[in-house]
Amino acid sequence: MRARSPQWVNSTVLVEALQRYEQNLLPRSMRLWVEAMLDIDPDAPMQPLLTGQPHSSQV
Incomplete structure (x- = not known):
């Protein structure tokens, strides 16, 4: 079975992911x-x- 990838990403979710990425929390x-x-x-x-x-x- 092929892995699914999202067709779109909610911008709020993306911003949260980027913030957590920068904080090394993902x-x-x-x-x-x-x-x-x-x-x-x-x-x-x-x-x-x-x-x-x-x-x-x-900072």
């Missing part, structure tokens, strides 16, 4: 999904994903 499967959806290199230095909010390393 489960591995969700972290991999965010990285794949946004073409994020997990080995690259962390850059803020959400504008208007300071990154945890910038």
Whole structure:
């Protein structure tokens, strides 16, 4: 059986996932999904994903 992928993502859910990604609070499967959806290199230095909010390393 082929894995299903979402056809759309609720923006509120996506923002919450991005916030948790930046805080390193996502489960591995969700972290991999965010990285794949946004073409994020997990080995690259962390850059803020959400504008208007300071990154945890910038506080």
